[in-house]
Amino acid sequence: MTRQILQGGVLLDPASAYEGPADVAIDDGKVTAIARTGDGGISPQPGDVVTDLDGAWIVHGLVDLNASLREPGFEGQETIKTGLAAAAKGGITAVCAFPDTDPVMDSAAVVTQVLGMAQRANGARLLPVGAATQGLAGESLAPFGDLGDHGCLAVTQGDTPLASARMMRRALEYALGFDMLLIHHATDPSLGGLCHEGVWSTRLGLAATPGAAELIAIERDLALAELTGGRLHLTKVSTAAGLRAISIGKERGINVTCDVSAHHLHLQVEAVSGYDPNYKVWPPLRDAQDVEACRQGVATGLVDAIVSDHRPVHLQDKAHEFVNAAFGISGLETLLPLVLRLVGGGSLTPLQAIGALSAGPRRVIGHGGDGLTLGSDADLTVIDPNIAWTLNEASMVSKGRNTPFIGQTFQGMALQTMVAGTTVFTHANTRQTA
Amino acid sequence: MTTTLPHLLGLDGVSKTTITTILDTADHFKLVGQRRMKKVPALRGVMVCNFFVENSTRTRLSFEVAEKRLSADIINFSASTSSLQKGETLLDTIKNIQAMSPDIVVIRHGAAGVPRLLTQHIDAAVINAGDGWHEHPTQALLDMMTIRNHKGSLEGLKIAIVGDITHSRVARSNIFGMVTMGANVHIAGPPTMVPAQLEQLGVTVHRQAAGALEGADVIMMLRIQKERMGSGLFADDREYFRFYGLTVERLALAQPDAIVMHPGPINRGVEIASEVADGPNNVILDQVSNGVASRMAVLYLVAGGSGIATQA
Numbered sequence: 001m002t003r004q005i006l007q008g009g010v011l012l013d014p015a016s017a018y019e020g021p022a023d024v025a026i027d028d029g030k031v032t033a034i035a036r037t038g039d040g041g042i043s044p045q046p047g048d049v050v051t052d053l054d055g056a057w058i059v060h061g062l063v064d065l066n067a068s069l070r071e072p073g074f075e076g077q078e079t080i081k082t083g084l085a086a087a088a089k090g091g092i093t094a095v096c097a098f099p100d101t102d103p104v105m106d107s108a109a110v111v112t113q114v115l116g117m118a119q120r121a122n123g124a125r126l127l128p129v130g131a132a133t134q135g136l137a138g139e140s141l142a143p144f145g146d147l148g149d150h151g152c153l154a155v156t157q158g159d160t161p162l163a164s165a166r167m168m169r170r171a172l173e174y175a176l177g178f179d180m181l182l183i184h185h186a187t188d189p190s191l192g193g194l195c196h197e198g199v200w201s202t203r204l205g206l207a208a209t210p211g212a213a214e215l216i217a218i219e220r221d222l223a224l225a226e227l228t229g230g231r232l233h234l235t236k237v238s239t240a241a242g243l244r245a246i247s248i249g250k251e252r253g254i255n256v257t258c259d260v261s262a263h264h265l266h267l268q269v270e271a272v273s274g275y276d277p278n279y280k281v282w283p284p285l286r287d288a289q290d291v292e293a294c295r296q297g298v299a300t301g302l303v304d305a306i307v308s309d310h311r312p313v314h315l316q317d318k319a320h321e322f323v324n325a326a327f328g329i330s331g332l333e334t335l336l337p338l339v340l341r342l343v344g345g346g347s348l349t350p351l352q353a354i355g356a357l358s359a360g361p362r363r364v365i366g367h368g369g370d371g372l373t374l375g376s377d378a379d380l381t382v383i384d385p386n387i388a389w390t391l392n393e394a395s396m397v398s399k400g401r402n403t404p405f406i407g408q409t410f411q412g413m414a415l416q417t418m419v420a421g422t423t424v425f426t427h428a429n430t431r432q433t434a
Numbered sequence: 435m436t437t438t439l440p441h442l443l444g445l446d447g448v449s450k451t452t453i454t455t456i457l458d459t460a461d462h463f464k465l466v467g468q469r470r471m472k473k474v475p476a477l478r479g480v481m482v483c484n485f486f487v488e489n490s491t492r493t494r495l496s497f498e499v500a501e502k503r504l505s506a507d508i509i510n511f512s513a514s515t516s517s518l519q520k521g522e523t524l525l526d527t528i529k530n531i532q533a534m535s536p537d538i539v540v541i542r543h544g545a546a547g548v549p550r551l552l553t554q555h556i557d558a559a560v561i562n563a564g565d566g567w568h569e570h571p572t573q574a575l576l577d578m579m580t581i582r583n584h585k586g587s588l589e590g591l592k593i594a595i596v597g598d599i600t601h602s603r604v605a606r607s608n609i610f611g612m613v614t615m616g617a618n619v620h621i622a623g624p625p626t627m628v629p630a631q632l633e634q635l636g637v638t639v640h641r642q643a644a645g646a647l648e649g650a651d652v653i654m655m656l657r658i659q660k661e662r663m664g665s666g667l668f669a670d671d672r673e674y675f676r677f678y679g680l681t682v683e684r685l686a687l688a689q690p691d692a693i694v695m696h697p698g699p700i701n702r703g704v705e706i707a708s709e710v711a712d713g714p715n716n717v718i719l720d721q722v723s724n725g726v727a728s729r730m731a732v733l734y735l736v737a738g739g740s741g742i743a744t745q746a
Binding site for chain 2: 197204210275320322324
């Protein structure tokens, strides 16, 4: 196989806190050389394909811990092929595909089917996340062992939390037997509503859900994680109070990690004041102080990862009265750009951003968590942090066009996405020499 | 008189000037309504579509009378006889209505935000006749008109609104409007029925009815829906009446010439005692008749605001 050399880039490696020039050589799908400052460069041999990155960032490929790819069952909203292509365009090299499909991904058969489709898709990698309960019904455990044997590194209830403490405890304990991670969106369904409880839900006359609904569920899950010693990952945390509870949990030595969604780092509840269903997400948009706490959490490392929370839907499912519109944002293509916006705005350093998009999620899920080293799979993302561009519906790769960010200008994007040495996405501007 | 009122979606954010213009216009139409010839040609040739997805008898009738007195052409579209029953989506229904090119659409719907949605998909001027728990601006306008008729002005009045605020579009619209007009609005209701951070809308919230009613110039009692009882919001009718109902004793806490209002229909013995409902302070029937005049005012100004018809 031809050796590739990516020259002249800036390597951001949170694991070693390195941010500086580096050349990277890729051969046979693996990273075979990394030359940092002072190592001398990598000399190209005849037959090598050399690309000049011209100062662009090069990072261990981005990993998204929470995305719904909709196939099988909801192919009108997204297919594995379009979803993995959208991920690749977004610089993501691996997507954790949630089990909220039809049939639900609660058996080896469905996992195998999904992985087969991913293989043929030639986009980002698909990391299947199995269902924690059969049919996601929350009543009986799915076969974690079998799911694990067929490729699942984690199980989850998706957007329908385990309401019963007893079931949550059992899931954590059972997962321990197979060294599986339990990914849980912690929220109390009996305190549900459409809009974050506060002056805006009051003003708009919308059914309200308090921040406390998240807090009490997080506290419960932390207590159960402590009781069982299980591995818990709390996904889509959205409140300052929830993050404080997780911080205390981590200090107590509980085996817990967490993520926040990219849009919860930018949007506040006031965005729903026009009843625009593009802002209808779950969990709902919160207050300014919650957004700030999420940003702080990423900067300090309390938050281990930032996710897309990719929930593509037909635009017609959004074109309803607010109460009946579908929840969700199509987020794969804006995950990286929204995080780069925080770098541009000074809330995050480049290393913190890449930590939350790559090193952190890899560590959480157990996929290439040792960082970019010799012999790693050549899953790489090349990022131009400066290029200005506008998100428009026509050029989106995902079938899901439900995003409030259409028409917005961003600064920074992925130039090239590589999986196992194969380029699965390239932006027109990347230059190749020799 | 050219106030631009392209739509009336609510009273949130509507200026004092605009509200005053609407109320002044309503007073004018009230006088017209006292003449023998109650009809004016202002909306002749104008098509008004009454799009009542949520059923209503009183509000719909009130709008129809107002529209007829303005000589408008009317089409009625109600949920029970509509294609919505056959599974047509709201937006498809809206597009069908748009295809008939009405000039004004009066919409009542069970979901908050629908009037706003309508403005994005239809060329007509939109009047909100009630959207879920959100707003019912024409009700608040007739309420404020009634208060002005009895008290001269809303400025500085102590107004008590008592009941289930969370689920009340009447309460919200009145709060937005009355605060804008300079009244001191005091709220009382069971805490389960008072929404979060309500004080941020410029009102004072009381746990017990007495605090709101003391020295009040205006008392507005809201209807308690039976379905809310036993749903974890309140214990039962009897307890509600004992602690929040407007009894003769509670009425005595207010100003002697306080007026008692209610959006109707009243639940005797739940939010209001029969003696009070039948007593001299009650202006509920004034509210009803003012409903026609204030809706005429809104229709007239909206038609003018969207450049449809301008003759008075």
